[in-house]
Structures are given as C-alpha cells and as structure tokens.
Amino acid sequence: MKPVIALVGRPNVGKSTLFNQLTRSRDALVADLPGLTRDRQYGTGRVGGFGYMLVDTGGLSGEAETLDTLMARQTRQAIQEADLVLFLVDGRDGLTAADEAIATELRGFGKPVLLVLNKTDGVDPDAAAAEFHALGLGNPLPIAAAHGRGIAGLMQTVKGHL
Numbered sequence: 001m002k003p004v005i006a007l008v009g010r011p012n013v014g015k016s017t018l019f020n021q022l023t024r025s026r027d028a029l030v031a032d033l034p035g036l037t038r039d040r041q042y043g044t045g046r047v048g049g050f051g052y053m054l055v056d057t058g059g060l061s062g063e064a065e066t067l068d069t070l071m072a073r074q075t076r077q078a079i080q081e082a083d084l085v086l087f088l089v090d091g092r093d094g095l096t097a098a099d100e101a102i103a104t105e106l107r108g109f110g111k112p113v114l115l116v117l118n119k120t121d122g123v124d125p126d127a128a129a130a131e132f133h134a135l136g137l138g139n140p141l142p143i144a145a146a147h148g149r150g151i152a153g154l155m156q157t158v159k160g161h162l
C-alpha cells in the first residue's frame, strides 16, 4: 500500500493547486478503494521511484463554531487515514489565528506534520517564513504551488518522513 499524504490547511491557501501539481492532473482522480469515501479527493503521484497517495481536503477553518461541519469532519477523517500531513499556510496572508488553531488541532492527532509555506512568489520567503516558526512545527518549506516552484524540494523532504 502506498503511503498516504493529506493536504490540510484553511480554505484558499492552495491545497487543491498543490494537489493538482503533485498528481499532475486538473481533475482529481477519485479512488475506488474500500474504506475510502468519495467525498474527499484522492490521487496518486510519483517522484523518482517513490509512489504515494494524496488526499486533498476541504480544509479546516480553525473556527470553533464550525468544528462539526461536514467539511471539518471529512478533513479529520483524512488526517486519521494519513501517514503524513502537509499543513499548508499562506505566505501572502502571513500567520493567522486560524493557522494557530489548526496547528493546535493537528497536534492532537499525533501524525507527522510538515509545515508548507505556499504563495512565496512575490514575497521575501525568509521574512514570510519567520513568523510561522511560532507554530512550533519547525522550518516552513517554501513553495509556490501555482508556479510549480519548490515542489521537488518539498517531495524530497516528504520522502525522508515516510
């Protein structure tokens, strides 16, 4: 069975853009595997000889009042099924309270988490990364998913964590 990587983060940080980059598809495959529901997006990808399964999620808002929404429940289920979580944040917006709430929630799952700093195009990546250290998830890995930048480096790091 291929390792499963879940893409998590608040809405609009670029999860689906990264999903499409990593699966090289515009239209995500929906896996027909037992135990996997159809309401999350599954795809497969490969770097070098390394194959993985990727799960795109609707995301977590980080807001308490929406914790029980369907989207949040599905996202939590995806996290539970994952071997590794890629937690996406937005280098243009900077660190938000929602990111902090999601980081706290992710800690409760006990899954390995890599912090991915997206939208680093047009911003100083070091300056953008600095404030995200406060999340306690280590050095953010800078990418610009929409431009395919940083993806190879990201996947090298991912490989090292699976």
Ligand code: GDP
Binding pocket: 009, 010, 011, 012, 013, 014, 015, 016, 017, 018, 059, 118, 119, 120, 121, 143, 144, 145, 146, 147
């Ligand atoms: P999701 O809600 O987390 O799945 O986010 P999407 O993948 O739908 O992307 C939300 C918006 O961010 C879209 O308009 C994307 O084109 C844009 N976006 C995604 N990646 C990047 C990036 O690397 N740089 C910039 N500037 N915009 C991006």
Ligand code: MG
Binding pocket: 015, 016, 017, 057, 058
């Ligand atoms: Mg999306």
